[in-house]
Amino acid sequence: VTEVQGEDPAGDAAGGRVALPPLDDGTELLLRQVNPNFFEDGEPMNQAFRPARADEGLLSVDRESMTTPEEAFVRHTETFELRSIGVWALSVGEVMHVELDTMPDEIPGNPAHCVVDFCGLSRGQCSAKSKILKRQAVARGCLYRP
Amino acid sequence: MGPLDVELEVLNYERSSPRLNNWLGAGSVGGSVPVHDREAGVPSVTEAETLQPRAFISGMQLISGASVSFHSNRLIAIAGGQISTGAFTIIPLDADDVAVGEQMTEITSARGLLESRLNTLSQLSPGWLDGEGVTPTPAAVEAARHLIWVLLNHRVPRPRLAPTPEGGVEAEWSLGDREVSVTFEPDGSLYGNSVDVIAGEVTEPELSPVDHRAIADFVLGA
Numbered sequence: 001v002t003e004v005q006g007e008d009p010a011g012d013a014a015g016g017r018v019a020l021p022p023l024d025d026g027t028e029l030l031l032r033q034v035n036p037n038f039f040e041d042g043e044p045m046n047q048a049f050r051p052a053r054a055d056e057g058l059l060s061v062d063r064e065s066m067t068t069p070e071e072a073f074v075r076h077t078e079t080f081e082l083r084s085i086g087v088w089a090l091s092v093g094e095v096m097h098v099e100l101d102t103m104p105d106e107i108p109g110n111p112a113h114c115v116v117d118f119c120g121l122s123r124g125q126c127s128a129k130s131k132i133l134k135r136q137a138v139a140r141g142c143l144y145r146p
Numbered sequence: 147m148g149p150l151d152v153e154l155e156v157l158n159y160e161r162s163s164p165r166l167n168n169w170l171g172a173g174s175v176g177g178s179v180p181v182h183d184r185e186a187g188v189p190s191v192t193e194a195e196t197l198q199p200r201a202f203i204s205g206m207q208l209i210s211g212a213s214v215s216f217h218s219n220r221l222i223a224i225a226g227g228q229i230s231t232g233a234f235t236i237i238p239l240d241a242d243d244v245a246v247g248e249q250m251t252e253i254t255s256a257r258g259l260l261e262s263r264l265n266t267l268s269q270l271s272p273g274w275l276d277g278e279g280v281t282p283t284p285a286a287v288e289a290a291r292h293l294i295w296v297l298l299n300h301r302v303p304r305p306r307l308a309p310t311p312e313g314g315v316e317a318e319w320s321l322g323d324r325e326v327s328v329t330f331e332p333d334g335s336l337y338g339n340s341v342d343v344i345a346g347e348v349t350e351p352e353l354s355p356v357d358h359r360a361i362a363d364f365v366l367g368a
Binding site: 035053 | 263267270275276279306307308309310311312316318320325327337339341346348350
């Protein structure tokens with residue numbers, strides 16, 4: 001459990017979230033929902049694999065060890081009423097290879113939620129890392145598409 | 147006959163003839179002719195009626211009034227014209243018909259897909275990205291349309307296009323081991339970024355919207 005409301009002295013003062021260590025099983029897959037506008041000619045584009053400005057440097061993904069691509073898609077589109085054209089995936093190892101960390105970040109309604117941390121990177125670094133991640137996700141293929 | 151560094155400089159840019167979209171563009175022409183001198187204007191000018199029809203794939207009768215340039219009896223440039231478009235696609239007079247046909251079919255198809263995608267992006271509603279996301283600005287869309295048309299004539303493949311959350315348009319190419327993007331910012335300026343996905347080498351050159359050759363070289367990794 002990563003959400004601890006005011007119960008754990010290790011939690012931060014603002015939200016009470018505990019800073020858990022980054023995921024370190026390089027084989028674990030991280031599921032990423034792709035907005036339809038970041039999809040053309042049958043492939044997601046690199047913007048789907050980097051956080052937007054409003055995301056404050058954190059890219060949302062789900063741990064496949066705690067959900068399935070289909071379940072993650074349904075939760076994203078029906079429970080949270082957000083848009084997705086399908087589910088692609090990165091491995092924790094691929095994220096680590098581009099020198100990024102993946103943190104558990106359980107949110108209400110989604111215990112599998114994690115974030116890939118792009119905080120503090122320049123625009124060029126974010127863009128380049130997202131391109132490498134996209135290439136790997138495309139090579140792996142779409143894991144779920146309705 | 148190899149390609150030439152002859153950029154088509156066109157005046158009075160207005161797209162007043164939408165039905166010709168598929169045929170409008172810009173590009174280089176072949177032949178051993180000097181580089182077009184933009185500062186001095188068009189080096190030699192004649193009437194459009196003197197052009198040979200097969201010099202153009204587009205409907206040349208609609209470009210009367212254009213300023214055209216010749217060297218050694220070959221068309222090397224065309225500027226302006228009554229339809230006042232940003233640029234034209236022209237080809238060498240002695241180009242092989244089959245090759246030209248294939249090239250123009252490819253470019254025309256790419257331009258059709260480009261137009262369709264840009265129209266879609268320009269009609270996005272605010273909030274297109276899960277409640278965030280600004281509609282791409284007209285400046286960004288026009289900059290993308292014009293530059294990509296030109297790049298197609300530099301043998302740059304058609305990119306995939308996506309909106310940016312800030313109101314721009316991003317063009318993306320996957321070329322060998324390189325991933326390349328050119329972002330058309332909301333004000334029409336450019337941001338380029340490429341990475342070698344094997345070596346991890348990142349390139350971020352300053353790009354000028356009018357330096358088509360440099361942008362083509364950046365995208366192609368030349």
